[in-house]
Amino acid sequence: MLTLIILLVLIAGGIGLIYRHDITQTDHTILRNYPLVGHFRYFAETWGDYMRQYQYLPNWAERPFNRLDRSWVYRSAKGVSNLVSFGSETAPAFAFRNAPFPILDEEKKGFPGKTIGIAEGPGASALPYHATSYFNISGMSYGALSSAAVLALSRGAKQAGIWMATGEGGLSRYHLEGGADIVMQIGTAKYGVRDADGNLSDDRLREVASHPQVRMFEVKLAQGAKPGKGGILPGAKVSAEIAAIRGIPEGQDSISPNRHRDIGNVAELGAFVNRVRSVTGRPVGVKIVAGQPEFLDEWFADCVANPTHCPDYIAVDGGEGGTGAAPAALADYVGMPITQALPLVVAARARHGLAERIRLISSGKLITPDKVAWALCMGADFVVSARGFMFSLGCIQAMKCGSGFCPTGVTAVDPKLIAGLAATDKSVRVRRYAERVVEEVAIIAHSCGLEDPSGFNASHVTQIERGVGGFRNSGVG
Numbered sequence: 001m002l003t004l005i006i007l008l009v010l011i012a013g014g015i016g017l018i019y020r021h022d023i024t025q026t027d028h029t030i031l032r033n034y035p036l037v038g039h040f041r042y043f044a045e046t047w048g049d050y051m052r053q054y055q056y057l058p059n060w061a062e063r064p065f066n067r068l069d070r071s072w073v074y075r076s077a078k079g080v081s082n083l084v085s086f087g088s089e090t091a092p093a094f095a096f097r098n099a100p101f102p103i104l105d106e107e108k109k110g111f112p113g114k115t116i117g118i119a120e121g122p123g124a125s126a127l128p129y130h131a132t133s134y135f136n137i138s139g140m141s142y143g144a145l146s147s148a149a150v151l152a153l154s155r156g157a158k159q160a161g162i163w164m165a166t167g168e169g170g171l172s173r174y175h176l177e178g179g180a181d182i183v184m185q186i187g188t189a190k191y192g193v194r195d196a197d198g199n200l201s202d203d204r205l206r207e208v209a210s211h212p213q214v215r216m217f218e219v220k221l222a223q224g225a226k227p228g229k230g231g232i233l234p235g236a237k238v239s240a241e242i243a244a245i246r247g248i249p250e251g252q253d254s255i256s257p258n259r260h261r262d263i264g265n266v267a268e269l270g271a272f273v274n275r276v277r278s279v280t281g282r283p284v285g286v287k288i289v290a291g292q293p294e295f296l297d298e299w300f301a302d303c304v305a306n307p308t309h310c311p312d313y314i315a316v317d318g319g320e321g322g323t324g325a326a327p328a329a330l331a332d333y334v335g336m337p338i339t340q341a342l343p344l345v346v347a348a349r350a351r352h353g354l355a356e357r358i359r360l361i362s363s364g365k366l367i368t369p370d371k372v373a374w375a376l377c378m379g380a381d382f383v384v385s386a387r388g389f390m391f392s393l394g395c396i397q398a399m400k401c402g403s404g405f406c407p408t409g410v411t412a413v414d415p416k417l418i419a420g421l422a423a424t425d426k427s428v429r430v431r432r433y434a435e436r437v438v439e440e441v442a443i444i445a446h447s448c449g450l451e452d453p454s455g456f457n458a459s460h461v462t463q464i465e466r467g468v469g470g471f472r473n474s475g476v477g
């Protein structure tokens, strides 16, 4: 009895002290106004992100990805059926024009693949790359992603026969160990291919190209989440291994310049592309975010006048793209969305007669078959996704990528959290997700009367205007 009384007194005393602290402190209005109970607000704020994955919001209301799209990826990755019952919950912005007589199962064909780079003539690569899948993995650095995540993606990509891009953080042993075809990205800090002064090194380029798995190089001008800003890897995530791969000090913020210092105009861009291709023998692409349209005409005119300057592909990232860390102003407001950017680049490429020479890769929340098929219809040769594949690894959209404390281990640095991500099991999910996307894009193609998705063009898709989209488009805004 005495113990109980002492316990109650201690609890009451503790509560009293918290109450006194709350009403006397001046930092938090909520606590002053609502002592004790106000703490629940901070608790919810701190832990709310981790609870997102339980259904507190309507299926279509979550951002950046709604529950419907995320569930589609989760179920595909797990190999669970994602047939819908009762009706559609989606309010689509576009619809595919189905054919009156769709393709029969026995008439279906596989995607024939497309070659990136040319074997002869000015701007030729020693080793053009024949890509067999139109859906591949977009660049996310080792550092932004954990070692286990990179390994799982590489293994899954190998199983699915798709490529994976490194992101700007350089080539790690985890990329290579999984066996995937690799696109080596060269960001503005040139991590992984730089000399002691931070300049592009031909020797380092040759060293990276000596791995047969490295099939292409990609010069990153910008990514959708932060055009005009370089990569940001907080010091807490710069381990000894990551520092060694990047060639930077351990534990310090890894901030890339906001532009390639040696690429300040179209001619310098062309010369850079030509140099990387000549030294490595690999096709070279350029990743951009579409902004000012005049740039495209100037760039493509230069490619026509100087064919050695011509990139083998352009990766167009929408302003809605993801990131490990970015200023909100850039993530929210800078860069055109992919729905505007892709048609703009497709049209400019056609104007200069480069449709056969330069392949287009599209990204920006294209994580489900409908959006992938839309991009193919609009003129993309390939689609890549970053966050779709993160979801396949188990990401719950906790929005903690920059902190190192990702609860699912995908972007964690805490070894305990990383250990929770079993690379072998997750690689199977990566494969299943990629395969399901390809399978369902093909279903849309067959419904449109095409034997395979390589026949998609703009006539197969139509925009749905808000308010006139029929019952399917009503209700959910």
Ligand SMILES: Cc1cc2nc3c(=O)[nH]c(=O)nc-3n(C[C@H](O)[C@H](O)[C@H](O)COP(=O)(O)O)c2cc1C
Binding pocket: 138, 139, 140, 141, 144, 145, 166, 167, 168, 169, 185, 220, 222, 223, 224, 231, 287, 317, 318, 320, 321, 322, 323, 324, 363, 364, 365, 366, 367, 384, 385, 386, 387, 388, 401, 411
């Ligand atoms: C965690 C994370 C890290 C990323 N790192 C890079 C990078 O190093 N280089 C790059 O060009 N893009 C990077 N991106 C952007 C993606 O490659 C991609 O362009 C963008 O997220 C759009 O694709 P998504 O909507 O399918 O995610 C990153 C994205 C995420 C989510």
